[in-house]
Amino acid sequence: MNAAYKLFHEGSLALARAEQQGIRVDVDGCNRKKKFLSRKIDYLFHKFEETELAKVWRSVYGTGMNVDSNAQLSEVLYNHLGVTPPKLTNSGRGSTDEDALSKIDMPGVKLILDMRKLKKIRDTYLDQFLREVSSDGYVHPFFNLHTVRTYRSSSDSPNFQNIPKRDKDAMKICRKILFPRQGHQLLEVDFSALEVCVAACYHKDPNMLKYLHDPESDMHGDVAYKIFLLDDYDELIRKAGAIKKIKEFKLLRNAAKNGFVFPQFYGDYYKNNAYSICEWVKLPTDRKWKAGLGVKLPDGKSISEHFISKNIKDFDSLVEHLRKIENEFWGKDFKVYAQWKEKQWQSYLKNGYVDMFTGFRCSGIMRKNETINYPVQGAAFHCLLWTFIQTDKVMREENWDTRLVGQIHDSMVIDVNPDELEHVVETVHRIATVELPRAWDWIIVPMNVEFELAPVDGSWADKKDYERRGE
């Protein structure tokens, strides 16, 4: 049987068993949270009605005024109140997304943003759970393998793959409602840097392989050194143990990782990176910098003062700085990676398709970045799916009481019987890190997984890092 077909056939059966199992919802808690949010939204709306923005809005639209209408908000803000749009939508009017509104210093605008956050939680997530919960108190999210161009999965009814995580308040409200079966606990298993690992299997860049093979090395930290010119702090960083430990450096490392490295891998370029980096370190992009702006370094010095001392005095010189780093990134540090990207594109232009390691083929009209990203994104998910299938198989063969309940592209969620916890963890760890690379010889880098565990009868919001025994 064709390998790609077999993976998806077995995958859909394993995912169907997870769907059938489902996740317990605290319906009463969900309703209470909804009421609480509605009261808060009402309160914010009353406060909003006192603002100048609301008064002008009502004078323009009368009884037709609708606070949920972005078209109306855009009209009032940019055409009646004379605010200059910080950015435009695709169709050319002033944008009202969070990024744009957060740049406008008006009390009414702030209240709109606050209301939006709460409405998102209530109307997208809580309503979805209440609508989809079955009479036994469980939701059964669908996991589809037939909807996505890259041969990843999708999820719906309810969507289990976009529940808030980064925003801690939203995370708690939404995840405190999701539970395992009585007497069980939720375990989440995450592949570390899965897409980076799979990409490295395609391009085989020697420098990237070195990073992935050496657990002591730190690519994001190294890039942070370059972007923020941290040589002066070298001794401090090494003495304290790591750039990952001191919170000021940790922020710079995150800025480098999420503002430069990952966007670069996905095909973004230095100017966007400069905006993103400025957002991370809280530097203005529209005026000359002076000492005292932005985040602080551990010695109390501001990032702006530090940049200025390195002759980076404003946004434009940061753009120029990042342009050089980008050139070095692809021209020197990851030259072989860059060559693979070009080869991949040329191969698509010649053949009209690109293939994945896992036997899938993407064809049709693609842009350059897509020919590069699709095979990586797809094959990365297939690593998770293979692990999911094997775990499901062992679960049934050994008659576990534990059940797989969901999957989020590079992680899986398991409803565990506490008596079986250690065995489950060891089994999943073995399948993901030993059996997977053995089954697929194209995997030429070490595979790693991390575990998070919630207490018995705890919610999905209560998960904490979990160390395997002997680690």
Next chain:
DNA sequence: TCGTTCACGC
């Protein structure tokens, strides 16, 4: 009903 905008995940 469908396109657009917005917001959440990886």
Next chain:
DNA sequence: GACGTACGTGAACGAA
């Protein structure tokens, strides 16, 4: 020298 993140689901609006 210019160009320039990928993949989804779902809610709400508003025009057709």
